[in-house]
Every structure is written in C-alpha cells, then in structure tokens.
Amino acid sequence: MREWAAATTVRRVVLAAPRSLCAGVERAILVVERALELHGPPVYVRKQIVHNTHVVADLSARGAVFVDDVEDIPEGAVAVFSAHGISPAVRSAAAARGLSTIDATCPLVTKVHAEARRFADHGDTILLIGHAGHEETDGVVGEAPGRIRLVQDVRDAEQVRVDDPRRVSYLVQTTLAVDDVTDIVAVLQDRFPDLAAPPSDDICYATTNRQRAVYEVAAACDTMIVVGSANSSNSRRLVEVAERAGTPAHLVDGPAGVDLRWLAGARTVGVSAGASAPPVLVEEVVGALCGLGARTVEEHTAVREDVRFMLPKEVRL
Numbered sequence: 001m002r003e004w005a006a007a008t009t010v011r012r013v014v015l016a017a018p019r020s021l022c023a024g025v026e027r028a029i030l031v032v033e034r035a036l037e038l039h040g041p042p043v044y045v046r047k048q049i050v051h052n053t054h055v056v057a058d059l060s061a062r063g064a065v066f067v068d069d070v071e072d073i074p075e076g077a078v079a080v081f082s083a084h085g086i087s088p089a090v091r092s093a094a095a096a097r098g099l100s101t102i103d104a105t106c107p108l109v110t111k112v113h114a115e116a117r118r119f120a121d122h123g124d125t126i127l128l129i130g131h132a133g134h135e136e137t138d139g140v141v142g143e144a145p146g147r148i149r150l151v152q153d154v155r156d157a158e159q160v161r162v163d164d165p166r167r168v169s170y171l172v173q174t175t176l177a178v179d180d181v182t183d184i185v186a187v188l189q190d191r192f193p194d195l196a197a198p199p200s201d202d203i204c205y206a207t208t209n210r211q212r213a214v215y216e217v218a219a220a221c222d223t224m225i226v227v228g229s230a231n232s233s234n235s236r237r238l239v240e241v242a243e244r245a246g247t248p249a250h251l252v253d254g255p256a257g258v259d260l261r262w263l264a265g266a267r268t269v270g271v272s273a274g275a276s277a278p279p280v281l282v283e284e285v286v287g288a289l290c291g292l293g294a295r296t297v298e299e300h301t302a303v304r305e306d307v308r309f310m311l312p313k314e315v316r317l
Helices: 002-007 023-039 053-062 088-096 107-121 135-141 154-159 178-191 205-218 233-244 279-291
Strands: 012-017 043-046 064-067 078-081 100-103 125-129 148-151 168-172 223-227 249-252 268-273 296-301
Touching (some): 012 205, 012 279, 023 053, 023 078, 023 100, 053 064, 088 100, 107 125, 125 135, 135 148, 178 205, 205 223, 205 233, 205 268, 205 296, 233 249, 233 268, 268 279
Parallel strands (some): 043 064, 043 078, 078 100, 125 168, 223 249
C-alpha cells in the first residue's frame, strides 16, 4: 500500500511519437497471418518473427510454430524467415529440405545484406557495427563470413584489424543507437582514412525517429517507460537514449512490468514503445498510469511516418 500511495503522484503522461510498430514489423507480422490464412496451420517460423513476446504468443495461438533452425521444420512444410534476415547458408539449408519459404526480412535489412555483398565483391574488409548473437548481424556476417569483422563498441573499433587499410568499409545493424554508432565510426575513420561508408544510413528510419522522440520527451519527464521485450535491440536503445538525456528509464513488456517504486514522487511520466511492441500494450500502460492518478495524456510528435512496404508475392491476396 505504501508503494501504491507513493506512486499516486503521477499527474501527466507524455506519449513519444512515433512509437510502437514500424513498417518492417507490421509487414513481418502480416506475412505470418497471411500464410496461416492461405495454408492453414501449422506455419513454421525460423526464430521469433519479431522480438516481442506478445506478438509471438498471439501468432503461436493461431497456429504458427516458432523454431530455432530450419532443421527443426518438417520437410516440405511452409516456412517463414523472420524480419531480421538470414544468411545464404540458412537459405540453402531450407531449399535442401524442400521447404516452401516466405521471406519476411525487413527491406531495410535486405539493403544491408546487398551492401555487404557489394563491398565483399570489391575486396573490402567489412567492419559490421552491431551486437554479437543478434539474428540480424548473424545473417549479414553470413553473406561474407571471411571478410566481415564485428565491431561492437569503441574499444573494438580501436583494436580491429583489417587485411588492407586501403580496402575497408563499414555497415551498421539497423537497430543501434545513433550516438553510439557516431562514436564508433569516428574512431574507425581516424584509423582508416579510406574507410568507405554505406551509400545511405543503415540505421533504419524507425529506430532514428523513435530515438529522437524519446530524447525530446525525456527532457520534460521525471521518468520514462519504454514498452518492449528484453530481447528487442531497438527497445533497449530507447531506454539508453532517455538515460543519456538524464531521465531514469525502464523497459517493460506490458503494464504488469511497471514497478511502482519507479513512479514514487514522479509527476510527469514519458511513455514510448519499441518498433516491435503492439500499440495495445502502450494503451494498457497508459491506462495503468491513469489509474494511479494521471489526469492528462498528451502526445509529443517528433516526426510523422508514412512508410509502407509491399508484401512478398507469396502472400499477396
């Protein structure tokens, strides 16, 4: 009761916009839904279609079966590749099993794969700025495993070795924090003056826009709540952005994850959501805050989004 009473100081909620689902995530979820409509369950999905536990649970209830690798899928079955992309080796393994595949890779991730192939064909050592073990980086590394070096932070950038300093380029995981990447690239450019950049920014528009909105909102809030699952890279980056702005921030999978102690003494609470978190979860968190006494809910829009991606031909109706 004491914790509840301390949290009833909340009077104002500020929603960061844009937030929640991006075009690539919406496309990936719709791919699985359409595949279930067209083929009926089960439809197999390699890895989580997007990094959100609620989305995965909902699709599982409809008949999607999530597996770790294509070897776990029965031969000849319908299989969906997740939004994070796959390596050529995974694609070959799926073909060898006779799987009927549907590729839900985000087009912006596909762009990074194409850049990796182009730089590798040029003979470059490719410095991939990203997180080890993330499905997206695993897929990109698979495009040219002998030519790609993973750079996770500034320390890696200071120590990474290349075959030829005159033939070196960099790529970026699409869901990283803009400031982190800027710092890493500055070190790489200092070490390798001939470093080639991707033709356009690899960090996706949704990541950039959500980070900008959180940064602007955090400055006016006592604390920030970011809705997203723990394995969502872009959601975790939003927490980091708010903290860099000097505001305590917390990642929750939904309203049940809100710790009342975070709200003690807070009058203004900012709310955002990662690009893989459904809007209904944001609504539920805001409802919980209103239940604690928030009287106003307002939206701060940093930029408006109108991006849409075409579905793969296999699931167009």
